[in-house]
Amino acid sequence: MDSKTRLDLYRVMVICRTYEEAILREYHADKKPAFDIGAGLVPGEMHLSAGQEPVAAGVCAHLRPGDAVTATHRPHHVAIAHGVDLDKMTAEIFGREGGLGRGRGGHMHLFDPNVHFSCSGIIAEGLPPALGQAFAFKRGEGDRVAVAVTGEGAANQGAFHESLNLAALWKLPVIFVVEDNDWAISVPRDVSTAIGSNADRAAAYGMPGQRIADNDVDAIYTVAGDAVARARAGEGPTLLEIHTLRLWGHFEGDPQAYRPELADVPGRDPIPAYEQRLTEAGVLNPGMAAEIKDEASARVEKAIAFAKSSPVPAPETALQYVFA
Amino acid sequence: MSATETTTASGAQAGQAERRLTTARAISEGIAQEMERDPAVVVLGEDVGAYGGIFGATGGLLEQFGPDRVLDTPISETAFIGLGIGAAVEGMRPVVELMFADFFGVCMDQIYNHMAKIHFESGGNVKVPMVLTMAAGGGYSDAEQHSQCLWGTFAHLPGMKVVVPSNPADAKGLMISAIRDDNPVVYVFHKGIMGLPWMAKNPRSIAHVPEEPYETPIGKAAVAREGTDATVVTLSLSVHHALDVAEKLAEQDGVDLEVIDLRSLVPLDTETVLSSVARTGRLLVVDEDYQSFGLSGEIAARVAETDPGLLRAPLRRVAVPDVPIPYARSLEQAVLPTPERIEAGVHDLLKA
Numbered sequence: 105m106d107s108k109t110r111l112d113l114y115r116v117m118v119i120c121r122t123y124e125e126a127i128l129r130e131y132h133a134d135k136k137p138a139f140d141i142g143a144g145l146v147p148g149e150m151h152l153s154a155g156q157e158p159v160a161a162g163v164c165a166h167l168r169p170g171d172a173v174t175a176t177h178r179p180h181h182v183a184i185a186h187g188v189d190l191d192k193m194t195a196e197i198f199g200r201e202g203g204l205g206r207g208r209g210g211h212m213h214l215f216d217p218n219v220h221f222s223c224s225g226i227i228a229e230g231l232p233p234a235l236g237q238a239f240a241f242k243r244g245e246g247d248r249v250a251v252a253v254t255g256e257g258a259a260n261q262g263a264f265h266e267s268l269n270l271a272a273l274w275k276l277p278v279i280f281v282v283e284d285n286d287w288a289i290s291v292p293r294d295v296s297t298a299i300g301s302n303a304d305r306a307a308a309y310g311m312p313g314q315r316i317a318d319n320d321v322d323a324i325y326t327v328a329g330d331a332v333a334r335a336r337a338g339e340g341p342t343l344l345e346i347h348t349l350r351l352w353g354h355f356e357g358d359p360q361a362y363r364p365e366l367a368d369v370p371g372r373d374p375i376p377a378y379e380q381r382l383t384e385a386g387v388l389n390p391g392m393a394a395e396i397k398d399e400a401s402a403r404v405e406k407a408i409a410f411a412k413s414s415p416v417p418a419p420e421t422a423l424q425y426v427f428a
Numbered sequence: 429m430s431a432t433e434t435t436t437a438s439g440a441q442a443g444q445a446e447r448r449l450t451t452a453r454a455i456s457e458g459i460a461q462e463m464e465r466d467p468a469v470v471v472l473g474e475d476v477g478a479y480g481g482i483f484g485a486t487g488g489l490l491e492q493f494g495p496d497r498v499l500d501t502p503i504s505e506t507a508f509i510g511l512g513i514g515a516a517v518e519g520m521r522p523v524v525e526l527m528f529a530d531f532f533g534v535c536m537d538q539i540y541n542h543m544a545k546i547h548f549e550s551g552g553n554v555k556v557p558m559v560l561t562m563a564a565g566g567g568y569s570d571a572e573q574h575s576q577c578l579w580g581t582f583a584h585l586p587g588m589k590v591v592v593p594s595n596p597a598d599a600k601g602l603m604i605s606a607i608r609d610d611n612p613v614v615y616v617f618h619k620g621i622m623g624l625p626w627m628a629k630n631p632r633s634i635a636h637v638p639e640e641p642y643e644t645p646i647g648k649a650a651v652a653r654e655g656t657d658a659t660v661v662t663l664s665l666s667v668h669h670a671l672d673v674a675e676k677l678a679e680q681d682g683v684d685l686e687v688i689d690l691r692s693l694v695p696l697d698t699e700t701v702l703s704s705v706a707r708t709g710r711l712l713v714v715d716e717d718y719q720s721f722g723l724s725g726e727i728a729a730r731v732a733e734t735d736p737g738l739l740r741a742p743l744r745r746v747a748v749p750d751v752p753i754p755y756a757r758s759l760e761q762a763v764l765p766t767p768e769r770i771e772a773g774v775h776d777l778l779k780a
Contacts (some may be wrong), residue, residue: 206551215550222517222546222554229537232510239511240518243496251513263537266507273502363432425552426586428610 105322108386113321114382117157117375119400120181126404127180139357145412146198148210153293155294155319155351158374159283160185162324163251166332168278172237172250173196173221174230176283177212178248179223182253188216194407195414196417202414208425228254228261231280238276249277254335256345256417257288259302268309268343277335280343285350290362313343319374349374362392449637450623452484453566454596459486459523461641463493466521467513469607471498472508473525473778483622485564502771505535509560513543516558521607526562529578544587559606564762565665565716566616566753569629575753575760577664580715580722582614585691589613589646590693594621594667596637598691601644607644618716620665630668635702647695651704655686656778658710660770661701661727666714669750669767677774685774693723702738705731712777714765717759719747739780746773
């Protein structure tokens with residue numbers, strides 16, 4: 105891998121993390137001293153993606169304008185890596201009229217048709233629409249692909265298995281990406297899943313499958329590149345499972361009392377590890393890292409400011425947009 | 429199966445053949461004409477290809493358009509309905525068949541959480557122009573899991589239009605309107621109106637259908653029979669039953685019933701219902717869906733909300749009385765809105 109690619113991966117991971125740290129700050133800012141999930145500038149459930157940045161960076165690096173991505177209830181890193189409009193996305197999370205969905209959808213329901221991005225709060229149910237996007241792309245001009253991101257908990261859902269079969273059957277240009285962060289809320293994967301690797305399930309549907317260990321963005325980049333190339337070449341879908349890390353709780357306010365390895369979690373943070381690896385390889389130095397972080401911070405704070413300046417939707421517009 | 433019957437109706441002028449089509453054939457003709465007009469229209473579902481749809485709604489389409497545009501799917505309703513949604517988001521206009529309305533239990537998330545909500549969640553930025561067709565209704569002893577109407581359930585959930593034709597001409601026009609609509613449209617056809625050769629059918633399920641493409645407006649009820657003594661508000665197969673009862677009572681008792689065919693549940697044509705009730709002062713709602721928390725209660729509420737004084741007598745309902753649809757003929761016929769139950773409902777209404 106060349107230095108530029110690795111720096112780009114680092115840069116994407118940094119902005120994803122910077123974003124989640126900013127949302128974390130804004131989310132909790134006015135929920136003190138007592139945590140009230142419905143209070144504040146950013147109300148509701150909040151599922152932050154810290155620790156899972158390598159997945160988004162490594163996979164989305166291969167996507168071009170016109171390619172589609174469907175993500176999960178924990179969508180921010182994937183949205184950012186795929187180039188969703190950051191200002192409008194942030195305004196949506198703040199429930200503002202200037203948001204992607206004019207404040208109707210919130211953080212689990214982000215739709216940016218300009219970059220063919222969507223997400224769904226229902227486990228595994230973002231996969232079937234990705235099939236449809238791939239179906240449309242396969243019939244159209246070019247070699248567009250669709251990426252369907254889901255979690256390891258979703259791999260036991262019917263929608264997951266139905267989608268794998270249909271995508272393989274119709275040779276749809278889809279890349280299934282399972283983010284294995286070890287936890288389906290509080291249920292560890294060995295309590296939910298009969299086999300060690302969900303990538304093994306690919307064989308049941310006649311498609312290639314590969315599990316990538318260690319939350320390694322370089323490995324993710326390489327393997328995802330093959331999968332995307334395969335889809336573009338008309339060879340059909342691939343299933344990837346990436347062992348990643350949920351650095352924080354399932355949602356904000358999750359005390360994580362069920363998580364025995366909690367003390368070790370910060371030490372597994374993929375971003376400092378990649379920073380060190382790039383530094384040792386002579387690709388990155390502290391000055392460059394600081395500059396990249398400053399740039400990310402400036403971009404994120406601009407988005408937060410945009411969101412805060414966007415008007416709150418007027419109550420009398422609550423009935424709009426049910427029908428086209 | 430769903431053959432075109434072209435006959436010369438008695439009394440028609442020489443040389444002017446009346447095109448008499450089954451409802452099934454009318455639906456497939458509507459789809460075919462839209463497929464000819466718009467390459468973005470595709471048909472997906474179980475047995476929609478060589479079989480032509482279990483109830484004939486896609487008959488002949490595979491032969492005419494080939495397997496690239498008429499696709500048999502695995503028995504994976506979540507996957508293929510969701511696929512329809514994604515394709516619609518990308519500008520296609522899929523017609524997706526859920527074989528029986530009763531099967532929504534295996535795929536409802538795609539229907540009500542995705543198909544119906546994406547436009548709203550996106551603040552109007554994403555459209556989902558797809559048609560979800562499904563067969564509904566009982567009367568042929570298919571029992572609890574293959575006889576339900578359930579249109580009230582879809583109509584209850586925001587974000588999808590719901591159309592329920594009763595006759596061949598409306599079935600074609602509503603299909604064309606549904607395909608051209610930029611919203612998801614749930615298109616429910618009762619098996620008993622399809623004109624199937626293997627099921628008892630009302631004579632009205634084979635009727636004249638204009639050959640050229642045309643739209644029947646979504647959200648506009650039809651006055652199927654004008655009358656002065658009472659209003660029967662109904663839809664689908666029950667329209668046929670209500671018309672049969674109206675003809676019988678007109679001859680037998682001199683009772684003049686007005687029959688409203690709702691045709692659409694979402695949007696609901698409240699105006700047509702209210703103006704009829706305002707004239708007759710009496711209302712019977714006939715619905716083959718379950719009675720409680722559904723269409724019949726909604727019609728009653730809209731009348732009551734507007735002006736309870738429109739009713740000169742308490743309204744009556746004939747619906748499935750909140751039991752699963754039984755298998756045995758004797759039991760099934762006891763709970764469906766049969767002509768006998770409708771007639772009894774009319775008598776009850778008129779003497780109130």
